[in-house]
Amino acid sequence: MKAPPLRLGVNIDHVATVRNARGGPHPDPIRAAHLAVLAGADGITAHLREDRRHIRDQDMERLKRQLFVPLNFEMAATSEMIALATALRPHASCLVPEKREERTTEGGLDIIGGHAHLRPAIQELKAAGIRVSLFVEPETEVMDAARDLGAPVVELHTGTYCEAVAAGDQAHVEHELERLRRAAAHGGGIGLEIHAGHGLALDSVRPVAAIPQIVELNIGHFLIGEAIFLGLDEAVRAMRSAMDEGRAQTE
Numbered sequence: 001m002k003a004p005p006l007r008l009g010v011n012i013d014h015v016a017t018v019r020n021a022r023g024g025p026h027p028d029p030i031r032a033a034h035l036a037v038l039a040g041a042d043g044i045t046a047h048l049r050e051d052r053r054h055i056r057d058q059d060m061e062r063l064k065r066q067l068f069v070p071l072n073f074e075m076a077a078t079s080e081m082i083a084l085a086t087a088l089r090p091h092a093s094c095l096v097p098e099k100r101e102e103r104t105t106e107g108g109l110d111i112i113g114g115h116a117h118l119r120p121a122i123q124e125l126k127a128a129g130i131r132v133s134l135f136v137e138p139e140t141e142v143m144d145a146a147r148d149l150g151a152p153v154v155e156l157h158t159g160t161y162c163e164a165v166a167a168g169d170q171a172h173v174e175h176e177l178e179r180l181r182r183a184a185a186h187g188g189g190i191g192l193e194i195h196a197g198h199g200l201a202l203d204s205v206r207p208v209a210a211i212p213q214i215v216e217l218n219i220g221h222f223l224i225g226e227a228i229f230l231g232l233d234e235a236v237r238a239m240r241s242a243m244d245e246g247r248a249q250t251e
């Protein structure tokens, strides 16, 4: 099977984290989005959290107005966010669980245990012409549940895999990669579009990029961190090359 092209979505949340540390307009996350696109990003992701700790409403409006690439509006499935997304009409909305105390999105949506509120949210977003993706754990039953909910896309949570890479635990790395491969193959087989993300870095991205059903990776924290050392342009280009190297390994 020849793998389809693999898109890179750059998440710019943490440019806003640095901006907000001082209360002024610098550094501007929208300027970072433009630079990322020039460096090869296929899309931009921004997570408007309930507490607005990084991205703010005005950032989403500016991104929507200024970008010529797809905007992925990451959000919790709350009535406030659904109203904002349906008014803004981004290309896509990625629904994530959100806990106020967490540092980042810690796990995938629990769509097997508690999906009652998600069905109408997905319908409402789809009716507004927005492509809905669900951020989920890489399990085959979760793929079935996402399809049953009417979501066209899932984003597989790669956080546990990336933690295993960072810990240098090879057996755990293999186990987690196998979960990702199995979930991607099953999800692709039942007609879902498969994305992946969370925690990906240069030393972890290649095996994920090699999974042929995955067509988009969303990457933020590592790239914004590397931008301190390399500049954002070079950081995005290095990630793009690593993704291409990984993709070339696809059987």
Ligand code: PXP
Residues within 6 Å of the ligand: 011, 013, 047, 074, 094, 096, 104, 105, 135, 155, 196, 197, 198, 199, 200, 218, 219, 220, 221, 222
């Ligand atoms: N995908 C989703 C759904 C996320 O919540 C995040 C983190 O905001 C990412 C991808 C990107 O993760 P990271 O910033 O660790 O690259």
